[in-house]
Amino acid sequence: MNIKKIFSKFKKNGIFDIEYRQFLHDSLDFNILDDKINNYSVNKLNNCNISSIINKKFSIINFDKTLNNINFKNILSALINSSKYIDKQDGSIYKKKSKYKNFNFFNKQLSKITIKEKQELMFKVNEQIKKVSDKIKRIEISYHETSQKNIYKNTAGIELQQNTNFFTINTSIIVSKDKIIKTNNECFEDNDLNCFNIEKYVKKLCDKALKKLNIGSVHNGVYDVVLSPKIVNLITYYYVSQLNAEKIIKKTSWFTNKIKTKIANEKITIIDKPLEQDMNFVPFDDQGVPTKNKILIKNGILKTYLHNLTTSKIFKVQPTGHAYLMNSKMSIKPHNVYLKPGKITIDNIIKTIKNGIYITELDGLHVGINVENGDFSLKAEGFEIKNGKIEKFIDMMTITYNLYKIFEHADEISRNIEYYHKKFSPCLLLKKKCFISCDYD
């Protein structure tokens, strides 16, 4: 059954606001371990959901099936039944004729390269890694490729489609020296295999892994801490996630009642860029609202919360294109957030530090950050900074500070550094603020 027929059947039953979302997903995975193809898998999935607004109530039904295999009467009764019991009367669908940026991060050539050729390329990576050092004891290379089509249609005539394909190469290696065993992994994502530079990738992976074998230790105490670009990007996302207007309405966000106020220091400008023409490109949100690049925090001043259709009506502002359907609930999330870089180079920041830590990994963020008040205590790894130079690797340490204070009290923000293929972020310096404790103390 085609969706237009379904829409007209709903209309005949007195239901006029319907949304349809379809996700076609094909993926390929293989993995090389100990010089052999270890496993291989392919997924071919076609999922969809239909949501309705009945008496201003949003209800939804999800299927791991195509429309051809779905009985209309069952959909209708499930949606009507749910709407009877849902109390929340704040649902609506997007009806405004809008302009959408047209760009598909889709490379037809990727699917034309044979699986054998892709496997041969990964074996080349494997061989290159083996040549680097006899301290490398195990190599596991995982290749993942996804091709997906997201479709959004609603009864107000909005019909949108986005095609994406990309591959991910993720290599994990085990290095050892004497009794020390360490692991390291490096990831690369794109949709053009020509952009994959084996030498550069292998060097980055192995250099970091081998540096981990030169372990040092620090005493417990308060240190100058430099957060690496990867960590800055990660914590900026956590920080901005709390701008969710639903949390503001429910008064469970730290940013409640802080719009147009100073919430961070002047060095902090954070931008959401869903329209960057890379694999993070998102032209419309899960309610069909067009997205736009937007400054969220400018020189420390909070400019906007993140809205879906419901919250934008409550706040009497335009929707910001941040609707996100999570577990069948229309929620909100940021897209592609960036902290604006500063002017100082990272080398000049490091040079000023006598005794500090350069943090390269943080583990346990999903459980270790209290987003309500920002407090965190997380397992970390990184490098000791001594007299302006990066020295030994430090692991099994914890870093204790506060998410919101990082942005309030950041001492320096460096120029951008590429920390991941085509992903840029600055480093951030926190002078004598973070408490570090170490297993070796």
Add this chain to the structure above:
Amino acid sequence: MFNKKTAKHVLQKCLKTGADFSEIYIENVIYNSILCDNEIIEKINNHYSSGIGIRIFKKNISVYGCTNNFNKKNLDILAEQLSNNFQGTQNTKCNDFIDKKVKNIFEIKKSYFNTPIEEKIFFLKNLCKKIKNKSKLINRVICNIFSSKKDFEIFNSAGLHAYDKRERIGISINIKAIKSNKQENIYDFFYLNSMSDLKKIDFDNKISEMISDLIGLLNAKRCPSKKMTVIIGNGNGGTLFHEACGHALEASSVAYNLSVFSNRLNTKISSSLITAYDDGTIKNAWGSNNIDDEGNETQKICLIENGILKNYLIDNFNGRKMGQFGNGACRRQNYKFEPTSRMSNTFIANGQSSLEEIIKNTNFGLYAKKISGGSVDTTTGEFEFAVDIAYMIKNGKICEQVKGAMLIGKCEEILKNIDMVGNDLVFSPGICGASSGDIPVNVGQPTIRVKSILVGGNKNI
């Protein structure tokens, strides 16, 4: 039920290029959940899912594919695509199917799906109200009830045909409180087999305990950071054993020598006080199954006996690499995931000491009453766990509540450092996420004491 003729046809096709084993997994799932936020029903979720997973082995190589298109032609294409990974001619035939007798260990007196929605909504709203009325500091209560009903079939080329169904009900409670601009929240999770079991859960008592801990958090200071003795509470404290040890005993890492416990059978890996099991056969338990996702009966597996490593958790595929058979521990979230060795109800057996004795014998340390979650690198054994509810112990007494503690260590060191094991074993349900998806598991342990763990928190005291 899936057509046996089609199953045999697809399995044969999978063996055309020399594979020695093929398997089809067919699944139909209905999922429903109801979310109540501050006594308002915000969401009712219905999800209908059906799909097929095809797996083929040739010696120690496995290929896997899944689809939700049941069309015979599509299944043929998938089987061909998968079998093309091997080069050779057919040398294994698909045997005639023998229906497996499956012993049912679940008693469902009243199914979630046969319970009127009004009853579930009344329960949720009532629960929210009861919690909200307990303290003026509570500003948000989110209660969620959910259930999934799964029917699945397994056919394999060795002639197995197994059919089983599973139904589980979960209830989560999340409470948020605010005091002088300080916000904290607390979460707990309960499971039932049958809606008639709702009466068996003492919600009044559980809620009072949650609120007392939550209000304690509002007033708590940050946990000091240093290496110290840590007493890990019973029940949910078993998360640490599950993550830091259990995952490293799964064949998915052991078979590849990627686990700190690879090649360590019959050697001492922990304190002699530790005996631990994984038992998928416990009647009506959250982590149990009648059969695993390869069609093998679940088992009670002794993992560690008095500190000696006795067994691993093995699935059929990784068992090939280890020269062993699967022991009923192969699991997957759904057809989209290739199944592998996973835990079920994993627990440390009771010891001799009472909680009082353990506390009394601790001069200074942390009582980690409730752990929220964490992760482990099974190769190095390094882990981190956040502690939700914790108290300082001074001079053999439980003292002030502290917050923000993070436990960090290496699993083997921690296992060897356990110097007291309590006699108060309790199970706690949860969801475990790993390569074959999110699955329901029970963690369990009596109170245990670890001589020394690095505790991340605030500045030293």
